[in-house]
Amino acid sequence: MRMRKLGNGHSVIFCGPPEIDRKIQKIAQGNNCETIEVRDVLYWCMEETCINARKLLPIWAKQGIGYQERVNAWNDISNQQFPKGLLEKESKSLQEHYGFERFKNDTIDSYRTPGAKDGNFKKFLERCKDLGVKTFRGAKMLEEQERELAHEVERERENQRPPKMDTIKHHLSEEVKQFITTGTLRQTYHIPSTCIIPAFSVLEKTSANGHQQQRTAFSKKLLATSDFCQVIRRGRQENDTTDRFLRPVNWIVSSTVDRSILLIMSSFEVNRLLPEIRKSTQVILHIYSPQVTRTTPSYELLDFCSVPRLPFSWQPNINLVDQLNLFAGQLYFRNYKAYERVCGFLGLHLHETSPEKAVVIQSDGFVETSERQALGMKYYSPFPESPVGLLRALIGFRRDGQSYIVTHMGHVLHGRLLTEEDFEIQGLDE
Numbered sequence: 001m002r003m004r005k006l007g008n009g010h011s012v013i014f015c016g017p018p019e020i021d022r023k024i025q026k027i028a029q030g031n032n033c034e035t036i037e038v039r040d041v042l043y044w045c046m047e048e049t050c051i052n053a054r055k056l057l058p059i060w061a062k063q064g065i066g067y068q069e070r071v072n073a074w075n076d077i078s079n080q081q082f083p084k085g086l087l088e089k090e091s092k093s094l095q096e097h098y099g100f101e102r103f104k105n106d107t108i109d110s111y112r113t114p115g116a117k118d119g120n121f122k123k124f125l126e127r128c129k130d131l132g133v134k135t136f137r138g139a140k141m142l143e144e145q146e147r148e149l150a151h152e153v154e155r156e157r158e159n160q161r162p163p164k165m166d167t168i169k170h171h172l173s174e175e176v177k178q179f180i181t182t183g184t185l186r187q188t189y190h191i192p193s194t195c196i197i198p199a200f201s202v203l204e205k206t207s208a209n210g211h212q213q214q215r216t217a218f219s220k221k222l223l224a225t226s227d228f229c230q231v232i233r234r235g236r237q238e239n240d241t242t243d244r245f246l247r248p249v250n251w252i253v254s255s256t257v258d259r260s261i262l263l264i265m266s267s268f269e270v271n272r273l274l275p276e277i278r279k280s281t282q283v284i285l286h287i288y289s290p291q292v293t294r295t296t297p298s299y300e301l302l303d304f305c306s307v308p309r310l311p312f313s314w315q316p317n318i319n320l321v322d323q324l325n326l327f328a329g330q331l332y333f334r335n336y337k338a339y340e341r342v343c344g345f346l347g348l349h350l351h352e353t354s355p356e357k358a359v360v361i362q363s364d365g366f367v368e369t370s371e372r373q374a375l376g377m378k379y380y381s382p383f384p385e386s387p388v389g390l391l392r393a394l395i396g397f398r399r400d401g402q403s404y405i406v407t408h409m410g411h412v413l414h415g416r417l418l419t420e421e422d423f424e425i426q427g428l429d430e
Contacts, residue, residue, distance in 0.1 A: 020044075054132070061128045068124060162244040165232040170268040176225055180273050183257035183282030185223075199224040199264055199327050205242045208393035215390060217382040222323050224264040243397050249328035252286040252302060253277070254316070262320050264327075277307055284310065290330035290398075292407075298334050300325055319345070326391060329398030331407035336420045343412060344379025346387050347372070350417050364388040364415045388413055 028040045073086050173195035175186055185196060200218045203209065231245040251270045253263045270277075270285065277285045286302040302316045322342050333339040343350050348365040349372075359371045366386035367375060392413050395404060404410045411418055 057128075057131055064124055165245070168230045168233055170227055170266070172269055172272055173226065176227075176265070176269060177273070177276070179255070179263065180253070180276050180280055180283055183255040183280075185261070195226045196223050196263065197226065197229065198222065199324075202229040202242075202246065203390070203394065206246075206393070206397065207241045207243055208390055208397075211387070211390035211393070213385055214383055214387040217384075217387070218323055218327075219320060221260045221317075222262050222264075222320055222327065225266065225269060227269055228264055228266040244400065246397050249290065249324070250288055252288045252324070254284050254286060254302070255282060256284065257282055260317055260320065262317070262324060264324075274307070281308075284308065284314075288324070288328070290325060290328040291332045292330070292399075292404075294332060298332075300330070300334060327394070329395050331395070331404050331409045333408050333418075333423070336418075336423050339408065339412075339418055339423075341379060344377055345381055346391075346412075347377075347381035347383045348388075348412065349375055349377060350412065350415070362386060364413070 024036055024040055024044050027043055028034075028036045031037075031040065033040070070086055175193055175195040179185060179196070186193065198218070198220050199222045200215045202224060203211075203215055208215075228247055231247060232242060247266060249264055251265045251267060253265055255261045255263075265273075274285075277283060285307040287299065287305050288302060289296075289299050291298045291300075300316075300321050302321070303310055318341075322338070322345060326342070333342065343365070347367055347369075349361055349367045350365045359367070359374050361367055361371075364386055366383075366388065367377065369381075369384060372381070391409075395409060395413070405414060408418060408422070410416075
């Protein structure tokens, strides 16, 4: 981009190549002027327009002659015989393609037949003569170039299904039955349970197993049953993973004795234990589904069709629900406060920072533990390293190849900022 001053005190910006600037300078020098004036620019524009029109005239003439030939053939059509004038020769010999005689049929004079009856056709040929069109040599080449630019994209959808694996039979453990009856867990920190485990430990058998420090930083109060976690029987090969065999999160059981516990259960367990859940006063069954589109409602409040009915004063543990949304693969935040809360929990600082603060922020927005106080981050984050890689892998498992980059979580996991307007437009700000 270059700026050139004109003779009348004004200036014009040239965005084209330097050859254009040199052409206009040459025009100004032909008029014995040291500076470029407005008339020089206008002269160059009109000259280029004429040159371009002269190049396109052969195409216009060729298409016009073809149209007149088809009109004449259509007027002479009969019921017994199809007019040959509507047909075009598809195959040509090498002589017709590359020989010198191929130019004989590309002139205006070759279309001047003495027996021509159509007056419009004669007028069209005379118009070509007035415009200086004598040959169509460049018309076919330009048409072929236009055809080559319009590529036809051929796509064939191929569904890559997961390989066949041996499934594990459903089972109902005694610890799960005890939790439904009493609302408490038998396990302790010294003797961990094998039937009720932390929910994020299900990633140990996936390709995201390398993020061990990030996985153990999540709350131990967000639990899942072994029947929910175990889906297939892994093979002996090391590359056998359960990336594509994660159950969706739909059934949550909370305890009225310890409200800091959320237990994820499978549909088999819920179906078997539903009579006991209806009678129990120690637990509550919640229906849950992650919000993966903008139009679907949010079920993160856990107040939709609960069994039994929720008490009036019941409130979910909002921090535990945030981790539940991350584990289930929810892609949208309920409001801007939830966005700030989740980013603070993950140790991400996705706000504009002033240049006066010399704080190191990673490309994904993660802030080291020693740097968080300088930024004034008000939410505590237990992560010593960035959990973005783990969450990308987890949501990738949940989405199974579907893109999510335009969603809220897509912005967060790719270091992009969200503003309050992003939630007001979608009607999610409450």
